[in-house]
Amino acid sequence: MPRTGKKSVQIPPVYQPASVEPGITAAWEKSSFANPDRLPAKRGKPFSIALPPPNATGVLHAGHAVMLAIQDIVARFQRMRGRRVLWLPGTDHAAIATQAVVEKLLAKEGTTRQQLGREAFLAKVRQFVADSQGTIRKQMRTMGASCDWSRERYTLDDGLSAAVNEAFVRMHRDGLIYRGYRIVNWCPRCHSTLSDDEVEYKEQRTKFYYFTYGPVVIGTARPETKFLDKTIVVHPEDERYRHLVGKTMDVEWIEGKVSANVIADPVVDKDFGSGAMTITPAHSFEDFELAQKHKLPVVQIINEDGNFTQAAGSFAGKNARASRDAIVAKLQAKGLVSRVDEHYVHNLSVCYRCGTPVEPLPSKQWFVNVSVKCKVLSSKLKYPQKEASLKELAAWVVQSGQIEIIPDRFQKTYFHWMDNLRDWCISRQIWFGHRIPVYYCKREFPISNSQFSNKSQISPSGGSPEGRQNSKIDSKLNTCPPIVSVAKPKKCPRCGNTKLEQDPDTLDTWFSSGLWTFSTLGWPAKTKDLKTYHPTSLMETGYDILFFWVARMIIMSTYLVGEVPFRQVYLHGMVRDKNGQKMSKSRPETAIDPLDMIEKYGADAMRLSLVIGTTPGNDTRLWEEKIASYRNFVNKLWNIARFISLTVGELKPVTAPPKPKTLADRWILAELNALTKRATDGLQRYEFSAVGEAVYEFTWSKLADWYLEIAKVEGGKEKMLSYLLQQVLKLWHPFTPFVTEHLWERFGARQPLMVSPWPKAGRTKAVNDFAHLQSVVTAIRNLRSTAKVEPAKRVAVQVAAGKHSKLLKTQTAVIAALARCSELTVAAKLPKPSQAASAMVSGVTIYLPLAGMLDAGKEQERLRRELDEAERYAKMLEQKLANDAFTARAPQQVVAAEREKLAVQQSKVEKLKEQLAALR
RNA sequence: GGGCAGUUAGCUCAGUUGGUUAGAGCGCCUGCUUUACACGCAGGAUGUCGGGGGUUCGAAUCCCUCACUGCCCACCA
Numbered sequence: 001m002p003r004t005g006k007k008s009v010q011i012p013p014v015y016q017p018a019s020v021e022p023g024i025t026a027a028w029e030k031s032s033f034a035n036p037d038r039l040p041a042k043r044g045k046p047f048s049i050a051l052p053p054p055n056a057t058g059v060l061h062a063g064h065a066v067m068l069a070i071q072d073i074v075a076r077f078q079r080m081r082g083r084r085v086l087w088l089p090g091t092d093h094a095a096i097a098t099q100a101v102v103e104k105l106l107a108k109e110g111t112t113r114q115q116l117g118r119e120a121f122l123a124k125v126r127q128f129v130a131d132s133q134g135t136i137r138k139q140m141r142t143m144g145a146s147c148d149w150s151r152e153r154y155t156l157d158d159g160l161s162a163a164v165n166e167a168f169v170r171m172h173r174d175g176l177i178y179r180g181y182r183i184v185n186w187c188p189r190c191h192s193t194l195s196d197d198e199v200e201y202k203e204q205r206t207k208f209y210y211f212t213y214g215p216v217v218i219g220t221a222r223p224e225t226k227f228l229d230k231t232i233v234v235h236p237e238d239e240r241y242r243h244l245v246g247k248t249m250d251v252e253w254i255e256g257k258v259s260a261n262v263i264a265d266p267v268v269d270k271d272f273g274s275g276a277m278t279i280t281p282a283h284s285f286e287d288f289e290l291a292q293k294h295k296l297p298v299v300q301i302i303n304e305d306g307n308f309t310q311a312a313g314s315f316a317g318k319n320a321r322a323s324r325d326a327i328v329a330k331l332q333a334k335g336l337v338s339r340v341d342e343h344y345v346h347n348l349s350v351c352y353r354c355g356t357p358v359e360p361l362p363s364k365q366w367f368v369n370v371s372v373k374c375k376v377l378s379s380k381l382k383y384p385q386k387e388a389s390l391k392e393l394a395a396w397v398v399q400s401g402q403i404e405i406i407p408d409r410f411q412k413t414y415f416h417w418m419d420n421l422r423d424w425c426i427s428r429q430i431w432f433g434h435r436i437p438v439y440y441c442k443r444e445f446p447i448s449n450s451q452f453s454n455k456s457q458i459s460p461s462g463g464s465p466e467g468r469q470n471s472k473i474d475s476k477l478n479t480c481p482p483i484v485s486v487a488k489p490k491k492c493p494r495c496g497n498t499k500l501e502q503d504p505d506t507l508d509t510w511f512s513s514g515l516w517t518f519s520t521l522g523w524p525a526k527t528k529d530l531k532t533y534h535p536t537s538l539m540e541t542g543y544d545i546l547f548f549w550v551a552r553m554i555i556m557s558t559y560l561v562g563e564v565p566f567r568q569v570y571l572h573g574m575v576r577d578k579n580g581q582k583m584s585k586s587r588p589e590t591a592i593d594p595l596d597m598i599e600k601y602g603a604d605a606m607r608l609s610l611v612i613g614t615t616p617g618n619d620t621r622l623w624e625e626k627i628a629s630y631r632n633f634v635n636k637l638w639n640i641a642r643f644i645s646l647t648v649g650e651l652k653p654v655t656a657p658p659k660p661k662t663l664a665d666r667w668i669l670a671e672l673n674a675l676t677k678r679a680t681d682g683l684q685r686y687e688f689s690a691v692g693e694a695v696y697e698f699t700w701s702k703l704a705d706w707y708l709e710i711a712k713v714e715g716g717k718e719k720m721l722s723y724l725l726q727q728v729l730k731l732w733h734p735f736t737p738f739v740t741e742h743l744w745e746r747f748g749a750r751q752p753l754m755v756s757p758w759p760k761a762g763r764t765k766a767v768n769d770f771a772h773l774q775s776v777v778t779a780i781r782n783l784r785s786t787a788k789v790e791p792a793k794r795v796a797v798q799v800a801a802g803k804h805s806k807l808l809k810t811q812t813a814v815i816a817a818l819a820r821c822s823e824l825t826v827a828a829k830l831p832k833p834s835q836a837a838s839a840m841v842s843g844v845t846i847y848l849p850l851a852g853m854l855d856a857g858k859e860q861e862r863l864r865r866e867l868d869e870a871e872r873y874a875k876m877l878e879q880k881l882a883n884d885a886f887t888a889r890a891p892q893q894v895v896a897a898e899r900e901k902l903a904v905q906q907s908k909v910e911k912l913k914e915q916l917a918a919l920r
Numbered sequence: 921g922g923g924c925a926g927u928u929a930g931c932u933c934a935g936u937u938g939g940u941u942a943g944a945g946c947g948c949c950u951g952c953u954u955u956a957c958a959c960g961c962a963g964g965a966u967g968u969c970g971g972g973g974g975u976u977c978g979a980a981u982c983c984c985u986c987a988c989u990g991c992c993c994a995c996c997a
Contacts, residue, residue: 013957201995219997233997269996277997287997347995409924413992416923420993543992578932580990601959613933613945618925619990621932629945632959643956689934693944708956778963785951785963820954820962873941885977894939894978901940 011645015638017602021738025141028741033755034146036084040755047083048533049075050517050566051147052541052549053155055094057101057132060139062575062583062610062622063542065594068143069607070572070688071540075146076734077683078537080758086533087146088520090153091133095433095509096190096198096353102128102432118431125432129156139595144603144737146754151529153520155512156434163519164512165437165486167560172484174374176390176559177426179482181364183288184425187351188306192429193365194351195508196422197547199358201347208344209328212336214251214260215244216276221346223327224320227254227301227312229278233290236264238275254330255313263294282362298362304429306359321357366427366436366505370555378562391421394554397564403554405569406686407617410546417547426508433506440501441480441492514552517565539566542574543617570686571617575610578623592622604736605631611735612692633696634739637732640704641743644721647711651722651747657762658719663811664710665720667770669762671702672727676761679731688735695731703728706774706818713817722747727759769807773815775841776808780819783848786862787837794822798836800845801826808844834918839866840908860919867912874905 032038036046049071054064071087079085102125103113113121133154140147153160171177185194210219216232230251234241241262248261260278267290268277281291281298291298301311302320310316315323331337349358373387383396395418397403398411405411427436480494482503491498515523517539521530535557539550550569557565575592577583583591598606608630614620645651660666675698682691703724711717726747733740733753744753780797797819801808808815808826816824830836836847837859877898880886887895 011956014959015957221997267996272996274997279997284997286995413924416993547992574991615934618933623932625946626932628959632957633945635959636957639957639960641956646956685936687936690936693934697944704956705961709954781962782964869941876941880978883977887977889977890939897940 011638011642013639013642015602015635015739017604017634017738018599020742021142021144021598021603024738024741025144027752028146028754029141029149031752031754032150033079033752034085034087035148035150036086039079039084040751041082042084044082044084046086046532046537047075047078048086048088048536049538049540050520050536051087051089051145052539052545053090053092053153053513053516054136055097056091056129056136056154057094057098059132059135060143060594062592062594064139065143065606066572066575066610066614066620067540067542068140068145069610070570071538072143072145072607072737073611073683073688073734074538074540074686076737076754077758079146079755080730080733082757084532086148086151086529088151088153088533089137089140089145089147089149090155090516090520091129091136092513093129093154093156093433093509095428095430095506096192097509098125098129099430099432100190100353113431121431142595142598142603144607146737151520155509155516159522160512160515160519161434162486163515163523164434164507166524167511167515167556168437168507169484169486170560171368175372176369176374177366178369179364179366181362182367182423182425183283183285183360184363184365185349186304186359186361186363187354187356188304188359189354189356190351190430191304193363193425193427194358195425195510198352199349200352202350202355203345204348205343205345206348208341208346209337210273210339210341211331212338213253213278214249216241217274217338218276218278219273221344222324223331224308224324225280225283225302226278227308227315228258228282228299229253229280230258230260231279231291231294231296232260232262232276233265233268233279234262234276235268235270236266238264238268238270241276252334252336254327265290265294283360285360288362300362302359302361304361320359365425366438368424368426370421370423374559376562377559380563381558390555390559391418393558394418394551397554397558402564403567403569406571407615410543410569410571410617414546414551417551424508426511427503427505428508429505431506433509434512436503436505436507437485438503439483439485439489440503441483441495441497442499442501443492443495443497444479510548510552513549514556515560517553517557518561518563523561534561535564536566538568538570540570540572543571544574546571573614573617573619576619576621578621580619580621583622592624592627597624597627601627601631602634602738604634604739608633608692608735611688612696614689616686633700634736636700636704637728637736637739638743640699640708640728641725641746643708644725645746648718648721651725653747653749654719654723654726658723660720661716662710662714663767663770663773663807664707664714664814665717666764667767668703668707668720668724670764670767671698672724673761673764674766676727676731676759680758680761683734692735695728695735699728699732709818710814713814729753730756730759769804772804772807772842772844773811776844776846777815777818779839779841779844779846780815780821780848783837783839783846784819787848787859794820796823796849797821797825798831798847798849799824799826800828800830800847802843802845804842804844832918838863838915840911843904843907845911860916863912863916863919867909867916870905870908870912874902874909877902877905 028034051071052067075085075087105128106112106116116124137149168177185196185199186192187194206221208219208221209223210217211223213229213232220226232244234245236245244262245264246262248259250257251260268275279287279290279296281287281296282300283302288298299311301309303309306321307317307319308315308323315327328337350356351358368390370390373389376383376386376388376393381393381397381402382400383393388396395415398405398414405414480492480497483489483493483500488502489500492500512519517536518530518534521527521534523530539553541550553565557563575583577591594606605627609622609627610620612630657669660669675694678694679691682694707724711721729740729744730753737754741753749756776799784795799808805826812824812826816822831847831849836849838845838847840846881898881902
């Protein structure tokens with residue numbers, strides 16, 4: 001194509017993302033189109049996503065990267081489609097995790113939070129968080145995330161804290177939050193309770209002991225909890241023990257004789273072990289329930305430090321787990337060890353944050369009651385009754401299709417979890433977090449009906465008092481009722497006392513995250529944002545926090561706002577290394593640091609590698625070579641633009657598709673239309689991988705490999721090329737925002753690509769002729785390759801065209817150029833087969849007349865292979881068509897297509913036979 | 921114990937409601953300065969779609985069954 005007179009454009013031949021991306025980020029920030037209020041078109045339906053807030057102390061890892069990539073694709077796509085997109089970013093204070101990190105830092109400095117004191121410690125955490133938040137913000141921008149920073153929130157900022165208090169007060173008012181003495185999961189290292197979901201199970205091989213306990217044999221993996229066991233439970237229908245039920249007896253035990261009684265309860269499995277067990281009400285969830293049922297005393301023998309209480313007699317003060325062997329030895333000496341199973345495998349429960357074994361112990365804590373009925377706030381939820389429990393309502397909105405979970409198989413796990421949900425322990429004994437908005441008046445009144453221990457409200461981390469002793473005191477005293485209030489009250493409404501102390505505990509971090517979709521929009525105030533953007537359109541997050549977070553948002557939103565928090569949930573999988581291992585800090589050698597990769601290969605390549613080749617809910621593997629291959633693609637796109645720029649000179653936006661002049665033009669426009677439709681439909685259905693692959697295929701294998709090559713031959717395609725580049729940049733923009741935005745600048749458009757309209761698919765007929773052209777070109781190339789023609793030498797090709805001769809005659813120039821033939825003729829008169837290599841494609845026979853250069857033996861071999869293949873295929877088709885059932889039942893088009901194919905193969909077989917004969 | 925995935929080319933994975941001779945990327949082999957790109961171009965090789973059974977004219981796709989891998993939930997003393 002002649003380039004004289006055109007303005008030459010300076011574009012480096014290799015795309016260098018690192019030198020381009022920061023400038024683009026800055027330009028986006030400046031234009032602030034990520035803020036829906038600043039969009040050029042004010043109309044358009046809102047579309048909102050609440051960004052799952054990364055931990056304020058975190059650094060960007062591959063999991064964040066995949067989340068940002070997917071959400072940004074959706075946000076950019078919807079924005080280009082004219083929606084008013086709000087993607088609201090923020091960070092999570094991540095109570096336990098953050099406190100643990102800061103405590104570790106303190107340990108390095110040789111101090112502890114207790115030494116610092118609450119306020120000084122919190123100041124330190126705040127400073128640490130402030131530093132980290134800056135890092136996360138910067139890293140998110142590096143990924144290209146087009147979220148609205150003007151609305152950024154933090155779970156611990158004033159507005160959100162007010163929302164948390166409001167939520168607590170309302171739930172307490174409605175009887176959904178209560179304080180109770182229960183067995184809780186206690187982490188002795190974090191010195192706090194954990195919710196059921198914060199406990200993980202680690203398989204562990206351990207010893208399992210069988211002890212003689214009076215008349216029965218009991219089994220346990222934890223002898224240290226058994227000190228005060230004095231109730232034997234058997235099945236009511238168990239003949240072996242029936243005579244013992246109701247009896248009391250003296251039993252020799254760890255610290256001497258204990259008085260044990262025998263009760264019957266159907267929870268006991270007759271066939272398991274000896275069919276009898278003792279119970280430890282204070283340190284097992286099941287035993288506690290049983291104890292409540294039979295009104296048995298609950299005595300704590302392990303305290304919050306994991307040490308024995310006074311109740312453990314001579315072991316008091318010692319670490320419980322560490323004392324196990326000593327206790328067994330003591331029982332051994334008394335001859336009470338009946339058997340030890342050395343290879344027992346059990347699931348050790350550990351803290352999900354620090355891995356420390358969890359101690360179940362009794363404690364007075366705040367809980368969310370998920371089962372009690374409460375008035376349904378809004379008719380919007382279409383709940384068939386006026387009242388519902390939290391879990392019923394949360395299940396309902398998914399059941400009734402008001403929330404769609406993608407992929408839908410996670411619905412099942414959601415329902416299962418929701419159905420089996422127990423009350424949620426929300427108080428934590430850590431300092432960092434939302435302080436529970438409850439105030440205590442310390443004045444005490446003698447009274448006698450207190451049911452539970454009032455232990456350790458004020459200093460739970462101090463030396464643990466003994467529950468029983470405290471509860472004896474409690475039975476004689478009572479305090480004023482706790483005051484639950486959004487703001488700190490001036491005085492006790494009952495006695496007027498002005499000395500009020502706030503509950504020292506903080507709330508589970510998921511309590512505040514559960515409010516995220518609406519607290520960030522201003523709730524409880526009825527703000528414009530809340531009205532416009534809630535319910536949010538999409539929640540995109542990893543399946544690992546379906547329970548932790550997604551379920552809790554549904555609970556909180558349906559109850560507090562009377563709306564679903566989001567219409568759709570898209571769950572992505574975990575990012576693993578090439579070996580399928582979880583990326584972790586303990587294996588830095590295989591972990592991929594997205595920031596390193598962005599620096600090396602660009603954010604666009606990083607994003608593509610996370611999105612293409614993955615499907616929702618399935619884990620995805622990531623390794624450097626994969627990212628590099630997408631870097632190659634981005635560079636290809638860059639060079640397509642470079643070529644077009646050099647060809648066209650000055651790029652201008654093209655509003656309407658140009659009129660096609662040639663076969664190739666018609667073909668590429670038809671392909672573009674099909675692609676546009678595919679991409680638009682696909683992105684609406686969140687088929688990121690399939691869409692990415694389709695656009696990739698079009699860009700590289702169709703546009704670059706065929707159309708641009710033809711453009712070099714045909715010329716005069718300035719409009720076509722500009723148009724194609726423009727549309728391709730638009731289609732790619734959600735996936736690769738940086739390179740596309742950068743290239744878009746060449747068009748001199750008024751608006752950035754980010755807010756330019758998404759392409760519309762026009763209507764065009766499929767262009768079948770082009771496929772024939774392609775196969776002829778490919779066949780010639782193939783012949784040249786297999787006939788071992790020296791490639792530098794241009795050769796003459798004769799195409800003996802049958803029914804496509806007209807088409808081929810008009811395309812000889814194109815075919816000749818693409819196949820690199822100096823001469824190409826369409827003729828009926830053919831050279832002798834012995835002097836030419838030949839091939840048949842789509843009814844066209846191609847001859848490469850190269851008598852002198854052809855390796856006759858090789859050609860014969862090649863023809864024979866081709867003949868074999870054609871015969872095999874023809875035979876298969878014949879059999880298929882001979883089957884009456886097939887011709888009768890299969891759709892007509894399918895049968896016709898098979899017939900056609902058979903005819904083609906048969907003629908191919910004939911011709912190949914002739915050719916082979918001629919060669920001999 | 922209950923549930924959910926996965927098993928397709930050497931590797932990582934697609935494969936929409938059953939319908940051309942099962943695809944892509946990477947890797948591999950051969951050849952190439954072809955003035956957009958060697959982060960490239962052209963050509964090539966490689967698969968009993970985990971095993972078995974069934975439904976169907978037709979199965980990677982639907983059903984049953986077995987095996988292995990992974991995850992989630994529960995956890996019995």
